Amino acid sequence: MQILYILRTIAMYVYMFGYMLLFYGTLRRAEKAAAAGDRETVRQIVNYHIPRWCRGLLRVAGVKMTVEGVENIPASGPVVFVGNHRSYFDIPIMLVALDHPHGILAKEELANIPLLSRWMNLLGCVYVKREDVRGSLQALKDASDVVKNGESFTIFPEGTRYKGVEGGAGEFKAGAFRIAIKTGAPVVPVAISGARALYEDHGCIVRPGSVRVTILPAIRTAGMKKEEQTQLPQAVRQNILAAMSRLGQTIL
DSSP states (O other): OHHHHHHHHHHHHHHHHHHHHHTHHHHHHHHHHHHTTOHHHHHHHHHHHHHHHHHHHHHHHTEEEEEEOGGGSOSSSOOEEEEOOOOTTHHHHHHHHSSSOOEEEEEGGGGGSTTHHHHHHHHTOEEEOTTOHHHHHHHHHHHHHHHHTTOOEEEOTTSSOOOSOTTOOOOOOGGGGHHHHHHTOOEEEEEEESOGGGTGGGTSOOOOEEEEEEEOOOBOOTTOOHHHHHHHHHHHHHHHHHHHHHHHHHHO
16 A cells, blocks of 8 residues: 555656646746736736646645635735645645635745746745744745735744644744734634645655645734734634634544
8 A cells, every 4th residue: 555655656746847847838938927027927827827736736646625714815905824834735735725826935945946946936935044034034024025015925924834733733923924914914814634644644655635724714904903913923823723623523
């Protein structure tokens, strides 16, 4: 059985980079449009190809995904999506589960992966080097600028993947919430359950499984008092933990 999981893992990586190679011409067309300031063409290409690529990736990996609460995404204006983080799969999951793909605050190492980083640049991702305080502050400023320009953004405020038990989450760092507070954009909490069991729990060998994504009601940040701003990271974390707890009870 283990050999089948290994073959599935290989197939996932072949698909992952094979898709980007197959549509390299489309990538170049989008980059030329970006250089010319043609944001609409870039948006059309990104909104079509990135979810399509991610859905295929999840399908090859054998992931069955259920999404609840899409109606909680505000109909207009940029928002900051905030999700718990347990797996590398969280990124393609978020790129598929939301209304359409949005830029992500990502670790600097992803900027060095050929082809993938170029698609991420088109998506509006911002890279952060966790141990570099000045660089982290600049990354938060760059992400805030994305939201100021009318684009929604996605953050995983734990800063790294949580390795504890399913249903838990690490500390939500306050810095990431400055993006929403500084721009006045609503925060939309997103609870992801089951992702770690797809990959990390098995020594980074892919195993089929189910994932549930719960999009929670938006939290307004415009006009927030200082005390509310201070409490925001913990409030969002508790909302996500409560959603995962309800999900666990439902599954049982």
